Amino acid sequence: MRIPVLLTSVTLVVLSLMGSDTSNSSAERFVAPVPFGLGSVSGESPTRFSSAYTPLLRTCPSGMTMQQEKEAEARGTDIPTKCKGLDGYVVDISYSACSSDFSLTKGEERISLAMQAGLWKQKTVEWRMAQVGSIAKPFAVILRVYEYSGDDLCVGTGGKIIGESLIVKGLKGFEHIDEEVKVKGTPNPNAKARQLADKGYATTP
Numbered sequence: 174m175r176i177p178v179l180l181t182s183v184t185l186v187v188l189s190l191m192g193s194d195t196s197n198s199s200a201e202r203f204v205a206p207v208p209f210g211l212g213s214v215s216g217e218s219p220t221r222f223s224s225a226y227t228p229l230l231r232t233c234p235s236g237m238t239m240q241q242e243k244e245a246e247a248r249g250t251d252i253p254t255k256c257k258g259l260d261g262y263v264v265d266i267s268y269s270a271c272s273s274d275f276s277l278t279k280g281e282e283r284i285s286l287a288m289q290a291g292l293w294k295q296k297t298v299e300w301r302m303a304q305v306g307s308i309a310k311p312f313a314v315i316l317r318v319y320e321y322s323g324d325d326l327c328v329g330t331g332g333k334i335i336g337e338s339l340i341v342k343g344l345k346g347f348e349h350i351d352e353e354v355k356v357k358g359t360p361n362p363n364a365k366a367r368q369l370a371d372k373g374y375a376t377t378p
Contacts, residue, residue, distance in 0.1 A: 271327030301370040
């Protein structure tokens with residue numbers, strides 16, 4: 174007659190364990206965004222997100238020697254603007270008659286960002302950072318870009334500004350991050366752009 178008592182005890186233990194598992198299942202089985210990053214209770218370090226910024230200045234160096242600059246000027250070639258970014262990236266702004274071409278370069282790698290007016294208005298590039306443990310690395314950039322009405326000389330980058338957006342571009346390994354947030358009509362567009370970047374990091378294939 175001791176078997177039923179034993180079975181009852183085992184049942185109570187199992188039910189107790191099941192109740193404990195249910196209360197923690199969302200933390201243990203699903204890594205979800207939280208205010209300070211991503212994390213789990215499985216022993217892995219949580220991922221914390223933050224931002225860093227690169228000022229965009231027309232006084233950034235060209236990446237050319239003085240002799241090369243003189244030769245370029247003699248040929249009538251526009252001298253590029255290269256602002257040092259993070260993790261070896263350079264914010265590279267090259268020019269044509271009507272436009273400035275924004276991109277990120279790192280060795281042979283090139284990530285196209287946007288084509289803007291020759292007299293560009295951007296002030297910074299925002300780098301979205303992911304920190305695991307003590308190491309923080311950039312995985313995406315956010316750049317404000319403008320839409321132009323166009324004119325007879327410059328179809329896509331001339332005339333008045335008629336709109337602006339925040340573009341979100343993933344760096345190497347995060348190329349699937351490619352978003353745009355319209356500034357007009359979007360409450361706190363900067364926060365929305367960061368949210369999209371962080372979501373893309375969390376869903377990296």
